[in-house]
Amino acid sequence: MPSPPLPAAQAGAAPSDTTSSASPKDLAPPRPDLKARVGAPPSEAKAQRASPPPQGVPPPLPPQAPPPRGVPPPLPPQAPPPRGVPPPLASEAPQESEGCPPPYAAWRPADEWCGVAALYQADESESAFPLCDEERRANLEAQAEERTALEAIYAHELRVVRCPTHEILELRIAVELPPPLAVELPASLSSAARGLGVHAEPLAAGQLPLDSLPPLTLRVRFVRAYPSRAPPPFALRCCWLSDAQLESLAAALDAQWDESPGAVVVSLWAEWLRSESAAALAPLRLHPLRLPREEAAEDGRVACGSRAARWPRGGALVLAAVVRHARQAAEGEWKAALHACAICLETYASLDCVRFVRCAHTFCRPCVGGYFASQLAGGAATALLCPDPRCRVAATPPEVKQLIPPDLYERYEKQLLQASLDEMQDVVWCPRCEYPALQDPANEGQSSVLATCAKCAFCFCSECRQSWHGLAPCANLAQRWRAADEAGREALRRRYGDKVMEEVQSGEWMLENTKACPRCSTKIQKNGGCNHITCRNCNHEWCWLCGARYEQGHFKTGNCEQFSQDFFDEVNLTREEFEGNYVVLNHW
CATH class of the missing domain: 3.10.110.10 (Ubiquitin Conjugating Enzyme)
Incomplete structure (x- = not known):
């Protein structure tokens, strides 16, 4: 049986050499694009191979023999990464863009470590x-x-x-x-x-x-x-x-x-x-x-x-x-330690103690809770201080809430709101329903005395607490009350009400016997002692005579005296005897 004709590429070859006569170039798989591997077109690559290398540059390596059939050609050797750059992972392609993250960004804890x-x-x-x-x-x-x-x-x-x-x-x-x-x-x-x-x-x-x-x-x-x-x-x-x-x-x-x-x-x-x-x-x-x-x-x-x-x-x-x-x-150190209460002198664990955030003083919960309850019973609202006698730091509302019963804490919140509203200059109390009301905003260069209650819609004057009288001056009820006889006072009660007249009398008495705190405007009565005053509402220390903030040496450097004449009248002692230190001899 005659042999089939050979391909044109193998014409003229001996029949016994049909397998070995093919050149290695014909048996090797097609080479990948040279431009995709080295980044240069084939024409430029041929020109580079043909031209001799410049002086000082080593000659290129001789071409390697092609691999046998079925074996892919080897990839060109890659340069090792520069020092300081980690090697790429086996499953990732090399990063060529300078803006890409390093190859180990996929597994390194990037949210915690800045990477070295x-x-x-x-x-x-x-x-x-x-x-x-x-x-x-x-x-x-x-x-x-x-x-x-x-x-x-x-x-x-x-x-x-x-x-x-x-x-x-x-x-x-x-x-x-x-x-x-x-x-x-x-x-x-x-x-x-x-x-x-x-x-x-x-x-x-x-x-x-x-x-x-x-x-x-x-x-x-x-x-x-x-x-x-x-x-x-x-x-x-x-x-x-x-x-x-x-x-x-x-x-x-x-x-x-x-x-x-x-x-x-x-x-x-x-x-x-x-x-x-x-x-x-x-x-x-x-x-x-x-x-x-x-x-x-x-x-x-x-x-x-x-x-x-x-x-x-x-x-x-x-x-x-x-x-x-x-x-x-x-x-953490405070929770792991035992603490001695300075009030009852007992030792407690941290769960049975409270530590004030602002001063870090520690006491047991029963002692501080009883202390706060007694303070609230005495009328203190914003002055729930640390029990340490040398500390003037006030407790925060969350600290108070965990130390007193819920009903007492509700009362504390109401007193705290009342004290906060009293400190606001534009808040007055409605004479009809006793609800806080805001004064209307004043015009430029004028002061507004008109207040409107948001609860009962009653419009009144914030100065005299009477119904709004427009531009007419306020009736001087205090002066009329002092000048009136018993029948006149009864007529004033019938016209303005007992509550209004009681407020007028209270205002007159407070004006004569009290002074307002320079910080919170709380009315304070001085019943004796020196002229160094501490406000019970806001703990502000000030001078009773001049109203300035009290500082160490205020009565020595200024014109104010530490003790007024009422103090010496109270102890039945003259100023000369007091300065001569005869108090102990005469009275004790």
Whole structure:
């Protein structure tokens, strides 16, 4: 049977060589587009192969033989990633755009860590320091022992970050502070600290005392050459330290490795950061929000280095985080301790005690609840103070609510609302239904005395508490009451009502015998003693004679006298005898 005709490409070949006579070029699969692989058109690629290389440039490698049938051609070798950039994942294509995130962004905790490339790059320690099998086994045993020790010491502070090719140990180290640590605040952050509830006394000097700070985070990775040949890569991160301070801590850790090369140092690093890092950084300074370029210029142009992870926050936010952590730490210590009540002298657990937020004084709940109940029974509304006799801090409504019965707290709220309305200058009480009413807004240059009750729609004059009389002057009921006889007073009662006339008499008496508090306008009667007055409603301290705010030495430097003549009349003593210190001899 004759053989089938050969293809045109194989014409003229011997029949015995039909399989081997085909060239490798014809047997290889078609090559992919050269432009798609190297980014140049085929014509340019031919021109580059034809032209000789320039002087100083090594000649190109000879072409490799094509692979056998069924084997795809090898891809061109790719350059290794630059140092500091982690290798791409096997399931992801190489990122070519500069704006794309790094390849490890899919698995790294991006919401918590700012990423330090030295921890994620390939382990090159063994290539730099060749290891024998025995040395490699010794390193693994030392790493396992150190990891076990870290897990035992920092059980709650140690966390393992798992990467595709390795693991990273993360330690949250609570830095011990020298008592007390003074944090220097600029003027721009002092107002922010007051807004967070920090007492204003330390801020006057630009310093904020703290007992605890947020933890400092140390991330470390065990490489093959550690600890025999090379130190482990590490990174530091802390919200209240600048890049320059983090770099100084990293340099101190490097110095410890240089002092004892070949030994495990992660445990030593953690202990040094816990006990001695705060002393090395004192005094601590919190800076306001600045641009990274400005911060680098101030810190000696130290940018975010390989061991300093940037915390992308401003000074005010860092201050808020520091104050919040200090409060949480103090709250945790308070809940875990036993407390002695200064009133009943008994010891209670934290569940049976209350601590005032503004002054941090602690008492048992029964004592404080009874104290507040007695204060409310005496008429105190806004002056529920801390039971400490030297403290003038008022309790907050949530603190009062958890210490007194519900019915008493409802009464307290009503008294608090009443006191708040009394302090408002544009609120008056309706003489008909005793409901608070607002005065109508006044015109420019005039004062309005018209008030309208929102409950009963009664329009009245806020000065005389009578029905609205327009532009007519207010009837001087007090003067008419004093001048009238018994029949005239009875006529005034029938015309204006008993309640109105009682208010007129009360107003006249208060005008003659009381003075208004300069802060809350509460009427105060002085029944004896010195001229240093403390308002029971708002705790404002002021002078009875001049009405000025009382300060230490007010009666020595000003024109006001500490004791008026009524005091000496009350004790039946002359001023000369009092100044001669004869009080004890004559009366006691």
